[in-house]
Amino acid sequence: MKKHQHFIINKPWGMISQFVNPAKRKKKLLGDLYDFPEGTMAIGRLDVPSEGLLLLTTDGKVSAEIRSHKYEKEYYVQVDGVITEEAIEKLKTGLEIGIKGEKYITKPGKSFSIEDPKFPLRSMKIRDERHGPTSWVSIVIREGKFRQVRKMTAAVGFPTLRLIRVRIGEIELGNLEIEGVKEVTNF
Template sequence: MSGIILFNKPFGVLSQFTDERQGEPRPTLAAYIDAPGFYPAGRLDFDSEGLMVLCDDGRLQARIADPRFKLEKTYLAQVEGEPTEAALGALRRGVRLKDGLTRPARADRIADPALWHRDPPIRVRKTVPDSWLRLTITEGRNRQVRRMTAAVGFPTLRLIRWSVGQWTIDGLAPGEWRRG
């Protein structure tokens, strides 16, 4: 049976166990997880937070990460502005990006989810409100959710992956992990 680890990746942590970049070292998964043989099933941007699924089975790892299997990923996105129904409709139909049309997403405005404090906090502009969206996608393009919200006129300020398929970060504080 394959082993699964669910990890709530904090902001500013690489989604890998080593940092190959020259210069000032950046925090990696190794600072949080000591489980030999486990590897990330997909990536999460350095400046994004939330669920990472790690596993010790290469075939399962590929199945989780491969967009062909259309495993749903749900994100909570704090965006600049107050998205209109037209913007949400565009996200629901699919958005044209430089690398093509995205698959349709489930997109809804939600109340402030009252999450953990982020360090550093997002930039706040007194003259521009912000709001929260829940977006569910079945692809995994580079910085896809950020590019989608920007394409409809509402740039992402904070992005948290809440779930991948059946797995969620519910009950996991940033930097914590548990077996799945």
């Protein structure tokens, strides 16, 4: 019986969380980072402008387990403006967003303001002080609808400028290098 392999990566901004480029866009793919074994799949994805923790595996059962509601996913989000306590409360309790043209109420989660986590600058500058203040918030959810976190911050009036997944369950991004790949024996 073939032994499954698992990987932890720090997906950089601008990379597609896939091994195949369906639209033939001029973007880097996961396979450009490392020679992954055949059958490796991303466990959940991050959109092209998102960064951070991405888990990969050759085991479909592990993928389904981690994508389930059993595991928290934590994101550090830089938003446009100084986020209010009222907005943070709405992020915690659930709010209406649109998913594929349908109204969807997000499940309750956790959210709180954080200090600037001082991540390395990304390859494309976000903006500078002339455009007004920004702030950071931690958002913890157990679901993962299409662009959910971005839609949540926009729904409370603070659009996302930068989104970095820092944790899935007990696995943390930690100090994994940008574009770093780490093979692990299990999650």
